[in-house]
Amino acid sequence: MIMKLIKSTFYVVSLLYFSACSSDTESGELVNSRASLPASFGFSEMHLKVISSLINKNEGTTSILYGNEKTVVRLREKTDSITAGEQLTLLTWKQQEDAHWLGAKIPDQLLSAETVRTDLDNKGQLRVKYEKYQGKELAKVADTLGNANRKTFLLAQRASVMP
Numbered sequence: 001m002i003m004k005l006i007k008s009t010f011y012v013v014s015l016l017y018f019s020a021c022s023s024d025t026e027s028g029e030l031v032n033s034r035a036s037l038p039a040s041f042g043f044s045e046m047h048l049k050v051i052s053s054l055i056n057k058n059e060g061t062t063s064i065l066y067g068n069e070k071t072v073v074r075l076r077e078k079t080d081s082i083t084a085g086e087q088l089t090l091l092t093w094k095q096q097e098d099a100h101w102l103g104a105k106i107p108d109q110l111l112s113a114e115t116v117r118t119d120l121d122n123k124g125q126l127r128v129k130y131e132k133y134q135g136k137e138l139a140k141v142a143d144t145l146g147n148a149n150r151k152t153f154l155l156a157q158r159a160s161v162m163p
Helices: 002-020 069-076 147-155
Strands: 049-056 061-067 087-097 105-120 126-134
Touching: 049 069, 049 087, 061 069, 061 105, 069 087, 087 147, 105 147, 126 147
Parallel strands: none
Antiparallel strands: 049 061, 061 087, 087 105, 105 126
């Protein structure tokens, strides 16, 4: 009798457990593949850290600013003097409603990546290089209109206060 009760309980618990598991994308994916970066961009190899985030409610976008260790240290120390070897990357996504949290927004499709890198030219002068990539595959944008403004904007960002 006890053995039958244990088997029945195990069967019911197993049935409930497996019926709760679902791959239904309507309930939301566990991995947001639409917001993923293409491997060809090499983002994980950059070893960047989060500096701050930006939300543009008018455009419906979310952006995260990343930087290398040298940039993070400079920003946390609140030093304005930019040095060679710094790197910033701003990733921007369209926003979508979060299926798991009422009223929350999460990244949807990847819109762009902007990078700023600093180095020294052959005369020892600081050189700042800006590049922009657009779309899901992050194709490099050849148009240079507005690059100076974007470069200035990215370099002027401050680090978020983190514990």
